[in-house]
Amino acid sequence: MTAATTIPDGALAPPGEGKRTLAQAVGWAAFALVLLWAWKGADMRPLDLWKDSGNMRIFLAEFFPPDFREWKSYLREMIVTLHIAVWGTVLAIVCAVPFGLLSSSNIVPIWVYQPVRRLMDACRAINEMVFAMLFIVAVGLGPFAGVLALWIHTTGTLAKLFSEAVEAIDPRPVEGVRATGASALEEIFYGVIPQVMPLWISYSLYRFESNVRSASVVGMVGAGGIGVILYEVIRGFEYAQTCAVMIIIITFVSTIDVVSARFRKLFI
């Protein structure tokens, strides 16, 4: 028994082991090369952090104490930001339901879901900021451009998430509905949607959280809300006011995150 279970000193490694370690070494070397290659492009100057630490300390000191004298207008614009997020998200959900179903391989044939998926990829690939700048040209400065930007981008994201939920459903209940002689649309309404509803709601709430964050940024290019103020105070070197605006954004976003996370738990 002992002869079989004890390994003699200096035993050879199991065959094939050498190949694996070599592959791992090559992988790590490649990763190191990528880091080195990107160093220059990214203009990495870690020593400057040390060298300019005095300047940074002065800069940071200017943020405190935060200046809340204009809090009423900050709050008003923060609410506008919320409004942008609400409309951008709701319009996106309404569009993501049909687009999500049309990108699901178990609902429609390949010649439908492939083009729809590419269209959704395009909506998703371009950042809200870029869409916001384009829509400002189209509809002018202000929150509406922000709504449109969030709408397009979020439609692309939600449609993908929705269709992934649809592709993971249990096909048997759908067949049960089909067996009653239901139409294709009734099959989806009675067999598919009840199954994906909890996930869809959860994804939508999650996107609403992200959209509150995004909405505060799209303002920086002029699409309304708190972002406009943030941009102005940074450009005006009003760092105490910048600090106040940032505190308001953080408070709002965290509160919404917590509330919506609680809410999402109800549906899963």
Add this chain to the structure above:
Amino acid sequence: MANGAALSVAGLSKSFGAAQKALSDVRLELEPGEMVALIGASGSGKSTLLRHISGFVGADAGSGPVRVGDHEIQAGGRVARNIRDLRAEVGFIFQQFNLVGRLTVMTNVLMGQLPRIPSWRSLFGRFTQAEKAEAWHALRSVGIEGIAWQRASTLSGGQQQRVAIARALVQRARIILADEPIASLDPESARNVMEILARINREQGITVLVSLHQVQFARRYCTRTVALRLGEVVYDGPSADLDATMLRRLYGAAVEEMLDGTETIDAVMNDPVVAEGLGPAVASAAA
């Protein structure tokens, strides 16, 4: 083709891939009001046959027609264009019940009405009082009206299968195809579900074709049995004649699988419950 048959399958073949023949030249006819068992070991083609009758799948190109009542479900491998309308006539009971678990029992049963109501109402879930009353009566006839407002996912297997039967009743199907309806149930629920199928067959004259892989249930509840082996009909006749010798001749060693697995075939065939449980027609014929 005999007119007035509830179901007729005239030469149905289905191959998966080049070599594998799932069904070959299956011929079958059911008179209105019959309750027929479809038996066979796993992989003998029972499910495949039922799924063809419901038009879920198309057969091979050279196949003869499948008709339910006056309607042609498929012919020559082409499923009827209006198959969704035709399916309303065919109730289908699944081994895994296939209810929508997150919806209430009531909504699951109301789905049987979908083909009859306009889509603007069905898509918004607007059912009339009369429609709900019909669903409730169907639930009462299978003995579970008390759980009408529970979510289907909270029910036991036996209860779920009864909901599925209620759905087929609300569908007002003239024929019910049951694909291994009791294979996932405990013995008590299995008996209960078979009793209900036998009762709606007897009282409402609904034709029933039920696939089973346990021969004793076929002998107990159906006067006629059709036996499949490797996609071919190898027996079509009185269930009473399916004795141990006959089953051994049809299935050889595989016969033990078609019983409970715990008993030998001779023990089952001599079981007084099985013999006594044979449908009334058989019992009277024997007497």
